[in-house]
Amino acid sequence: MIKFPKPTVEQFFRSYVISNFTVSPNEDRLLFSSNISGTMNIWAMNLPDQYPYLFAHQDESSNFLKFDPEGRYVLAGFDRDGDENYQIYAVSPEGGLPQPLVTGESEEKYFYSHLSEDGERLYYVTSKDNPSFLNTRVRNLETGKDDLVHEGELGPTPLSAVSEDEKSFVFSTTLANTYSIAFVKTEDGVFDLTPDREKVHVSGGATFVADNTIYFVTNYESEFNYLAKFDLTTKTFDKVLEIENESIEDLKYDKEQEQFYLVTEKGVTDYLYRYDVKNGTLENIDAPVDVIEKVQVAKSGNVYILGRSAVIPHNIFKYNESGWKQITANRVLGVSPEEMVDPEVVTYESFDGMEIEALLFRAKPENDNGHTVFWPHGGPQAAERKFYRAMFQCLLNRGYTIFCPNFRGSTGYGSSFVKLVEQDWGEGPRLDNVYAIEWLFEQGISSPERLFLVGGSYGGYMALLLHGRHPEYFKAVVDIFGVSNLFTFVNSVPDHWKPIMKRWLGDPEKDRERFEKDSPITYLDGMEKPMLVIQGAKDPRVVKEESDQIVDKLRSEGREVEYLVLDDEGHGFSKKENEINVYQTMLQFLEKHQTVSQKV
Numbered sequence: 134m135i136k137f138p139k140p141t142v143e144q145f146f147r148s149y150v151i152s153n154f155t156v157s158p159n160e161d162r163l164l165f166s167s168n169i170s171g172t173m174n175i176w177a178m179n180l181p182d183q184y185p186y187l188f189a190h191q192d193e194s195s196n197f198l199k200f201d202p203e204g205r206y207v208l209a210g211f212d213r214d215g216d217e218n219y220q221i222y223a224v225s226p227e228g229g230l231p232q233p234l235v236t237g238e239s240e241e242k243y244f245y246s247h248l249s250e251d252g253e254r255l256y257y258v259t260s261k262d263n264p265s266f267l268n269t270r271v272r273n274l275e276t277g278k279d280d281l282v283h284e285g286e287l288g289p290t291p292l293s294a295v296s297e298d299e300k301s302f303v304f305s306t307t308l309a310n311t312y313s314i315a316f317v318k319t320e321d322g323v324f325d326l327t328p329d330r331e332k333v334h335v336s337g338g339a340t341f342v343a344d345n346t347i348y349f350v351t352n353y354e355s356e357f358n359y360l361a362k363f364d365l366t367t368k369t370f371d372k373v374l375e376i377e378n379e380s381i382e383d384l385k386y387d388k389e390q391e392q393f394y395l396v397t398e399k400g401v402t403d404y405l406y407r408y409d410v411k412n413g414t415l416e417n418i419d420a421p422v423d424v425i426e427k428v429q430v431a432k433s434g435n436v437y438i439l440g441r442s443a444v445i446p447h448n449i450f451k452y453n454e455s456g457w458k459q460i461t462a463n464r465v466l467g468v469s470p471e472e473m474v475d476p477e478v479v480t481y482e483s484f485d486g487m488e489i490e491a492l493l494f495r496a497k498p499e500n501d502n503g504h505t506v507f508w509p510h511g512g513p514q515a516a517e518r519k520f521y522r523a524m525f526q527c528l529l530n531r532g533y534t535i536f537c538p539n540f541r542g543s544t545g546y547g548s549s550f551v552k553l554v555e556q557d558w559g560e561g562p563r564l565d566n567v568y569a570i571e572w573l574f575e576q577g578i579s580s581p582e583r584l585f586l587v588g589g590s591y592g593g594y595m596a597l598l599l600h601g602r603h604p605e606y607f608k609a610v611v612d613i614f615g616v617s618n619l620f621t622f623v624n625s626v627p628d629h630w631k632p633i634m635k636r637w638l639g640d641p642e643k644d645r646e647r648f649e650k651d652s653p654i655t656y657l658d659g660m661e662k663p664m665l666v667i668q669g670a671k672d673p674r675v676v677k678e679e680s681d682q683i684v685d686k687l688r689s690e691g692r693e694v695e696y697l698v699l700d701d702e703g704h705g706f707s708k709k710e711n712e713i714n715v716y717q718t719m720l721q722f723l724e725k726h727q728t729v730s731q732k733v
């Protein structure tokens with residue numbers, strides 16, 4: 134019979150992201166943001182089960198999608214070439230070209246926040262007039278009148294929730310990724326949702342279940358986020374529900390049934406629950422994916438989720454009493470999940486006895502080229518989780534094993550663990566990475582002759598730092614928009630990050646010595662291995678100057694550095710052509726530097 138060859142790496146180049154979705158109020162239409170056509174656009178499916186069609190053409194990523202409850206328009210946010218200066222556009226219900234609605238100078242940001250029940254008042258948060266702390270405004274879409282609702286102070290202060298009568302507003306001031314204060318502004322005054330704002334904690338997900346009752350999640354006096362309640366009549370805070378060793382990261386309310394859908398995070402996996410407010414029962418719902426990125430509950434009680442697993446790319450699923458139904462059929466070109474690699478979850482002991490969890494993707498024996506890619510994740514207050522990455526499956530297809538440690542500072546292991554990277558970017562987390570590498574050698578999984586180092590963003594920073602301080606471990610290094618110099622980085626981040634830099638990273642004056650010790654650029658002499666640097670020219674988080682300076686300095690000393698700059702990308706690669714260019718360049722670079730005897 135006809136025989137087909139095993140999948141090639143090019144097939145993995147052809148997998149697509151779905152970065153966002155929304156379902157219309159009567160559930161007859163699904164909108165999602167995807168790069169199916171090569172660039173990010175808004176696609177639609179008439180439900181149930183109809184062929185996807187282009188709904189709105191902008192060739193840009195969309196950070197939110199919202200249907201007018203009356204069906205007169207759709208709202209969407211777009212930036213330009215990854216600059217993250219999102220602005221708000223309106224699209225006709227028939228679809229078409231998005232029209233600017235709440236927009237301003239190209240460097241300003243306008244974030245969608247809330248739409249009134251009648252679809253007439255749009256609440257949004259903007260950098261205009263308050264770039265670091267952000268203002269909340271409301272635009273009457275009928276009259277065009279635009280009013281200030283709240284002026285942010287102390288830290289970026291977005292609007293989190295609005296009561297149905299539009300008389301109470303919950304805001305949240307971010308002082309660090311691990312410290313945010315939620316408060317409610319009412320006709321009677323302003324009240325914090327938690328008892329003591331001086332205690333470091335986070336609050337989020339505020340939801341009005343009635344005009345006088347707010348549910349939200351917080352880790353106030355706890356390691357993990359739990360469900361809490363604030364009563365506006367009595368001004369009291371109550372813990373409602375905690376789930377042992379799991380952190381509630383998202384909650385969506387089903388008003389009809391008076392129940393919450395909760396997404397919890399535990400290490401590398403998410404879990405989905407239904408919590409009944411009336412009788413206090415909690416039920417686990419087995420989800421079809423390991424990582425859940427968005428949940429929407431329709432008026433009917435149907436639940437829609439967007440998620441992915443290590444071997445399942447982004448897809449949208451619907452859940453009701455009949456169980457789960459997959460709505461989108463996003464898959465890797467001609468490759469089944471069984472032909473991909475699911476990671477093992479392993480642990481190792483670090484320098485101080487702390488146990489660190491990691492993902493180990495072992496190349497299949499028939500592909501194995503003997504080499505390992507060591508991947509410190511970005512963030513750093515994020516984690517490598519069981520989610521599909523085209524880049525990982527490309528590398529695995531070419532025979533590379535991949536190791537991803539969730540070093541101290543990673544999320545999913547409690548708030549104390551996350552805080553360990555604050556004002557310590559380069560010591561504890563670096564040693565966790567060093568111990569991971571030693572563990573790989575002890576286990577016989579890798580050796581310095583067969584180890585590559587690849588990382589993006591904070592992961593790129595860690596790749597540069599490990600390269601400079603421990604070059605003996607690696608064959609070659611790939612830095613994707615990594616921070617190279619803490620002194621320049623601290624001043625170049627977006628304005629609304631500036632209020633949190635001190636707690637996150639430190640003060641360049643007071644912490645001069647540490648900044649110098651933890652800046653990769655201090656260790657240029659050690660960077661003796663071949664290096665590939667990849668950077669988006671429009672990156673607003675780790676600006677191009679971070680990559681330029683390390684490339685220029687190394688080249689001036691005659692080191693081997695390849696430099697790939699994508700002119701129309703930011704902190705990531707959203708355009709298919711650019712993504713393929715990045716993967717091909719990276720694969721060629723790694724192949725060139727494989728140990729000759731090991732090449733397949």
Ligand SMILES: CC(=O)N[C@@H](C)C(=O)N[C@@H](C)C(=O)N[C@@H](C)C(=O)O
Nearest residue numbers: 307310511512513590591592630674
């Ligand atoms: C609330 C907020 O915006 N925090 C930021 C400071 C933040 O933590 N951003 C990270 C997600 C981020 O973009 N970090 C870069 C350096 C990365 O590693 O990707």
